[in-house]
Every structure is written in structure tokens, then in C-alpha cells.
Amino acid sequence: MPIAEDPQPRPTEGREPGGSDPSGAGGKDPFADLVLDEEFVKGAAVTEQSGRTRMLAARWKHTPPVDPGGRRSVNDGPAKAGRRFGRTPKPPVTDPWGNPRPRRRRLDWRAPLYVVLTIAVLLAALNLDGLRSWYSDHYGGGSSNAHTPVPTVAPETAQPTAAPPKVDEQQPTVDHPWAGSVAEGWPNGAEAFALPDARATGVFSAEQVGAQLQLVKDYLTAANLDPQVIAGGRPEAALALLDREDRDRAINALANPAKDTDPTTWFSRFDQREAVQVGDTVKVQGRITFEGDGDKGLLVHADFSYVYAMRPGPDAAKRAASPQPPTGGQPPTKPAAPKDGTAKPVGLLVPVGLLVPVGLLVPAADVAGDTWTTRTIVRRVENFRFYDPARYRVNPKKLVFGEGGGSESANSSCDVYDGYYHPEFDQFAAQSPDAPGSRPTGPTTDPYDRRKDLSTRDECGAASRL
Template sequence: MSDKPAEEPSSTPEIPDDVWEQFARDTERDIRASAPKEPSARARQVTERLKNSEQPEGWRTGPAWQQMNGRARRRRRVWAVLGVPLATAVAVVAMKPSLLPGDPFNKGDNASEAGVTPLAPETAAPTAAPSAVDPETPTLDRPFAGSPALNWADGKAGIVLPKATAIGTFSKDRVQLALQQAQKLLVDANLAPTTLRGDRPTAALSVLDPKQPGMVDRLTTSLSTPAKSNDPLLFFSRFDPQEVRLVGDVVKTRGRITFKKSEHSGVEIHADYTFVYPVVRTDGSTEVTRTIVRRVLDLELLDPARYQVTSGRLSVVNYDSDFGNTACQIYDGYFHPDFPSAEPTGASPTGPTTDPYDRSKDLGQEQGDETCGTVSRT
């Protein structure tokens, strides 16, 4: 018998080396899997999108300008005067101050005709075009003779504002101010003598929100460098003062303004107006013709507490235009009216014939963004 005491069995069972190695590898793998990771770029994008979806549209980052700009259609439809019968005669009138070369736009006698009863303001879309009018040749004394616009309102008097009411967070007074701003824009863009002779429409631009991406910059570019892609006539009425001038100091106006709560919880203002401009050439001729312009404009007043906008300014949602009696495919930033006794200018019209005084129809969206047709009357 050995004198060496017997060893007690170990309380920890012996583990083979290969088992220990496998255990170490598994443990290391589990630790790596459970450790926090830097999310991938894709994961960060998804997380950010989900986070943004829980916030109100435009919160902190401004309104959904891309969506609004996507709705901001810019259409140009031109209706030349080809196809309109020539007047039987051109009246010869005595010389008067409004004929003088030094009397550009808006300095002559008032062209509004006495004894004409103006129509009541338009409160809804008419159901038909204006009735036919006895054909008369317009003259310097009667520039709206033979036109349905004869009994339309004169200038700003035709832009009648609806009664304001509170909408959402906007008080009645604030809505009223927004309507007045829309009126200011329409007047300066389409009636102001300085704008009509090609000057910068400063008052109209001052109404628009400079924070709306691209809008004011686009309009400014169109005024300084007119082109097909940047046409100021889509928004402003302008005549080349070297070519024509307005007869007298009256532009006939017909249309309406309405407003409602917008989908962005703001105030959306809708304006639909037709302007009739009697003009004469600056070469001493007394022959009068008329250019008719219809504009549809949607503006929006947004809450600066919710959106990154300029308080008190208006955003442009949509603007459409129809031009009656101006040369086709000329993009120099001016209307170029055709006169019955002169050869037409610009490209030949290929589109349909339309009545520029017909306000019962929407602006022919089915005709596309660029159409040149003929007018049935001026």
C-alpha cells in the first residue's frame, strides 16, 4: 500500500481544449452581435423619414414647397388675330393730346364712354359667352366700340373684393388684408401704367413671399431676360413702348375673387380676371386694336407659426394665362398686337378659334401648355 494519500476528485470537470476554443469563439461572436452599432446610411434615412412622418407637414422645415410648386402650372395660350374680318373702315379723328408721342400710357383723355351702364360685379362663372355686339370699328374716342367689354368696369373698379371672414387661425382683419394684397398684385401686374410700358412691377413683387423657393427669382429673371422658358407675360401685362401705347387711361376689367381654407390650413385666394387693352401704334397711325388677356391666379396665405414663411406675404400656388390678339412665338417680354390694316407678325396660328371674351369656360387645359390659335373677335 502506498503511503501517498489519494487525490480527491476535482470539483471542476476537465474540459478538452477543442471544446474551450469553440466556447471562446461563440462567446466572442455573441458579444459582437450584442454590441451597439453605427447605423448604416440607409438605416438613418429610413429612421429620419419615419420620424418626419410623425410631425405636421412643414413643421420647422417650412411648407411643402415642392408639392406647391408642382401645382404651380404656367400655361401660355396665344390667340392671334388672323381670321378676324377686316374692319370696313378706319376712322380718322382730330388730333388730340393723347396722340402726342410725348404722351405715353395713361396720360390722355379718359377713354371710358359716357352713358354706358356698367355690369354688376361678377360673383360666379357666367353660363355662356357674352352676346354678339354690333360690329363697330374702335376709334381713339371710342376704343371699346364693338366690344363686349364696353360695359365692363374700368380698371381697379372691376376688382371687387368679397366680404372677409375669419378662417382657422386667421382673423377677419387678417383675411381682409390678404385679399387687399391680392388686389394690389392684380392691379400692379395688369393695370399700372408703369408695368404696361415695361417697367419693373415693384408693388406686385412686394406682395409675394421671397421664401417661396424660386418664385420671385423666376419672375425677376423673366423681367430682366425674357425668354420662352422665362416669359414675364405669364404673370404681367407689358407692351413695347416703342411699338404701341394704350389709348386713353382705361383698361376694361371683368372677373371675381373668392377665398377658402386651404389644404395647408391657410387661406387660399382664387382670382379669375379678363383685361381688355385698347392700343394704337406709335408711328402716328390712328388705327385702334385691342389685346385681351385672361388670368387665373391662386395665392395662399400660410401660418408663420407653423411654416417657414414671411409673415403677411402670399405664396403662389397656380397661375394660368390666355392672350387674345398678340403675335405667336415671340418671347421678348411684350405683347405684339396685330392691326387689321397691317401684315400679321409672328408665326402663323395653327390652333382652334376661340372667343377671348368667353369667361364661362376654364382656361383650355386640354389645349396643353403652349397653344397658338385665332380669336373670333377683339
């Protein structure tokens, strides 16, 4: 009986009926000289399957196997690629023999970002004080000396019933000239000159009233906000808007400043040798109203407070240590006003908290951002009268001052009438405790409190806050 390994029956060694020998071996075993060495195995034409393979093949012939799922073999072929995040997958990269080749990984953009962030954190850790200072300057927090902005306030529409709230006391500097002042939230410059709705009044139509209100606004801007005038220049634009009689009075006050003819009651001016405006922003708060004057004319009221941020001029320390200018008469030399309308004179380098002797003053084109500054507050109440042109010979395009009004200032040397305001700086205050004209004698008042009318007492008081 043949066995499974033999493809054909073995020879019978001549024992078949008839005595034939199909193998031609003459009764000799044909496998007697067969050597099963490596050469024989390599030259085999047929490779036999293992016993387990033949067993499984016989079983699966009647009962095919069931795929349990979750597992794949090398005979399953490549897996069917699905769509991921709506993108079509790229075909696999293979070598010339069909073997999968690993893809080159694209450079991850997050890696250099992590490196940069790590370096930034390390640098910040090495300079914590500088980081706090930068955060305080940009976001106003993290330090007791940080600048904290105040809420924005709209122009007045009526007389206030309460004083502005207190704010944290802070030392103002060139970088933050409004620190510690309620005026930081006030309108900037002419934004505060909100004109009321014009209406027909007396003999004037609504259109004429609107033109007169605009004329008043132009004058207030030229007299109180012009950088050339603030820098001590001649207020030509403001003078050109005045009627002849009032213009002559103002020109005489500029030429002969004295207690009774003080130009600062008309215009805001500073001596640049002593005080220089920081930037060109003036904080303003107040209101404009109008009414009929009883003679079929028009009366316009302007009540505004102006806050000027000033830094030391080149002679600030020297003037603080010496007597104040004479009370009246023309100063020895006038500072030249800038031609471009922007005050940019030579500055003074004064380190914070350090009183610099006069002999060590260093003129410079600008000052450091932490140089101490101060503020001068001026409240000016002015009445403008527009006469009936049918009854009076007037120029309808010129301003005439009415009765009443006046002005008062805070942080300006007392009893000095040379045509300029003279603010005092904290860094020089200890140098002139007994300088004449520097010590106030009147009561202490809040220059930001606009509930009351101007004081009629001829006294030089102190300011409760600047």
C-alpha cells in the same frame, strides 16, 4: 211872341202903349247893319248849341240815358285799369298838356334769340354731314358708323353660365377705343376687384383674412393696371409684394424672357415702339374667392380678364412689314417707361383706311381722333397661398403663388417670347401676310367667354372677336 233864339223880346219899334222906344233906335231896326262875317263869329260871346244837342238835352232831362256797356266815349274819362297777372299797372304817360304819350317799347329778348337760331339752322343745313357726325359722336345715333354704347355690367360674383352677348361690329378709334367690344360695359380697372366679405377661415381671423384679400387686390392692380408696367416698365410695386422665392423667379423672367420664363404670364407689358395704350383705362371683369387650404391656411383664387386698348406706336408699320422679334433673349433696346406713371410716348399719324408706307411715317406728340386702334385681351388665373405662421416660416405681408393657374392672350403675335405683347393692327395687316409668328394655328375662340377654364393645349389660336 218871342222865339227860342232870342234871349229877350224884340223891340216893338215904338208901338207900345205910351209910345216909348226902349232901344233908342228911333224906330230903326237894330240888326239892319249887322254883318255875319268871320270876324263876327269869332267875336261872339255866346256859342249856341245845335238843334240835336238841344233836343237830346231836353229828352235826357226827364229820361236819363242808359249805358249799354262795352263802349266808351271821350267824356267817360280814363278807364279803370285792372290788375293783370298779379302786377300793378303803371300810370299812363302824358305830355305837359295831359295828352297820352305812347310808351317806349322795351327790347324783346326773343328777337335776337330767333336771329341766332335762324343762323344756326342755316349753317346746319349747309353742313349736313358735319351735323350727322357731331350727333353721332355725342348721342350715338344717326349713322351706320355711329358709336353705340353697351350696357354696364357689374363685377362677377360667380362663374358665368353664358358668354357675353354680341355687339355691333365697329372699328375702334382713339376717340372710341371700346367701340364694338362687349368690354365697354365692364368695370374700369380696380373697380372690378370686388373683395368678398371676409370671414374667419382656418387659423386666420376675419380681420386677417380681410388684410390678405386687400394684399391680393394690391398685387393685381400693380401687375396688370399700372401704366408704367403696361408701357414696358419694370413692375417694381408688384415685385415688392411677392415672397422672396417668387420675386426671384419673376426678376429672372424679366431679365431672360423665353417660352418657359415668359414675363407676360406674370405682368401685362407692351413694347411702346409698337403699341401704345390709349388713355389709362383698362376694362376688367372677373372675381376673387377664398377658401381654407386643408393645412389651416388660406387659398385665394383670382380669375380676371383684362382688355387693353392700344394704338400704333412709331415703329408699328415697320414691324408689321418685317419679321417679328426673335423668340427669346433680350431685345436690342428697351423702351423707357414714363416717369409720371402715364404712358405718353410719341405717336403715329395714320389716316383711316390708308396703309401708310414705312418711309412716310410721321412721328407726332399725339394721334388724330379717328386713328384706328385695336385691343388685346388677357385672361389671368392666379392662386395665392397664405400659410399658417405657426407651422411655416413666412412673411404674412408677402404673397406666395400656389399651384395651378396660368394665362392666355388674344391678339398678340404667336411664338414671340420677348417679354411683351405684340398686338396686330388692321391698318397694317395687309403688309405682313406671311410674317413669321403672326398667323395663328389653333382653333378660334371667344376671348370674352369666361364660362370655361383656361385651355391646357399649347396652341396659338384666333379670336372670334376683339
